[in-house]
Amino acid sequence: MATSFWVPLAIHTAAKWRVADVLEDGSKTVAELARATDTQEDPLRRVLRALASLGIFAETEDGRFAHTPMSRTLRSDAPGSLRDFMMMIGADWYWRAWGQLPHSIKTTQPGFDQVFGEPVFEYLSKHAEAATVFNRAMTGFSAMSGAEVAPERYDFSQVKTVVDVAGGHGSFLARVLKTHPHLRGGLFDQPAVVAEAQAMLAESGVADRCTLLGGDFFESVPESYDVYMMKMIIHDWKDAQALRILQNCRKAMLRDAKLLLVEQLMPERAVPGPHHFIDLAMLSMLGSKVRTVTEFRALLAQAGFELTRTIDLVHGFAILESKPS
The missing domain is CATH 1.10.10.10 (Winged helix-like DNA-binding domain superfamily/Winged helix DNA-binding domain)
Incomplete structure (x- = not known):
């Protein structure tokens, strides 16, 4: 080992x-x-x-x-290719952050910040090559995690509009819109990110049903959508930051809207599987964590939501459905 x-x-x-x-x-x-x-x-x-x-x-x-x-x-070019994920796993900036795991345990601060003097997302905004590796790796990880089956597992039949908050280049939203042709969507992320999404949405055949929305989810999110989605986003942030994102979603939502979080869930006890080491990756890189259902329920309640149900996907991933409380 x-x-x-x-x-x-x-x-x-x-x-x-x-x-x-x-x-x-x-x-x-x-x-x-x-x-x-x-x-x-x-x-x-x-x-x-x-x-x-x-x-x-x-x-x-x-x-x-x-x-x-x-x-x-x-x-x-392989379906479900692991190449981009392996490019991140072996990147110098990734390994150096893991090397500071003892520092993270002592201080609760990310090892990445200790090495580079700034948070990982700030670093990536200044280093285009590293950002490309990271973004492609996250797309690859999403595909191999099995979380991509979420659009097929949730009933969108009574929904007209959906917004993907921090949806990146739109691959997940595109899959939702292709799976449910009656939906109209919004893709919300930083302006520079969504600006690169148009080609992919057009290639997927959903560009005419999707609005590109630039902004900062720490400030606000788009208003009045039926469903607000975030896939593998909340685990990137410590509780205080995650709470702010969720509260901004709550402010933007109508009373009968739904919030869907697609996240990997941490088991309540140690069990075989990758969960615990992905959790350590969150600690080393971001100072964040993989949360249990209990922890999600408490965090959502603080933000003004009631967790209504979880829908199991694969590999420990689930859809957490919540409504305004």
């Missing part, structure tokens, strides 16, 4: 140089792979052999390398 970090760094290395993409048309020698990826033969062979020992790529008897089911998930 103590040396388990060796594996994601080796995977990150193969992902960075797009080895999986190069292998898509068949097995290749290390010399061919090195030329195609602009890397050096000997260290590349050693990385690929280490990964092949785990079933990530395969080495043939004549020394060529080929795909396995696991290595195919590193293709950049």
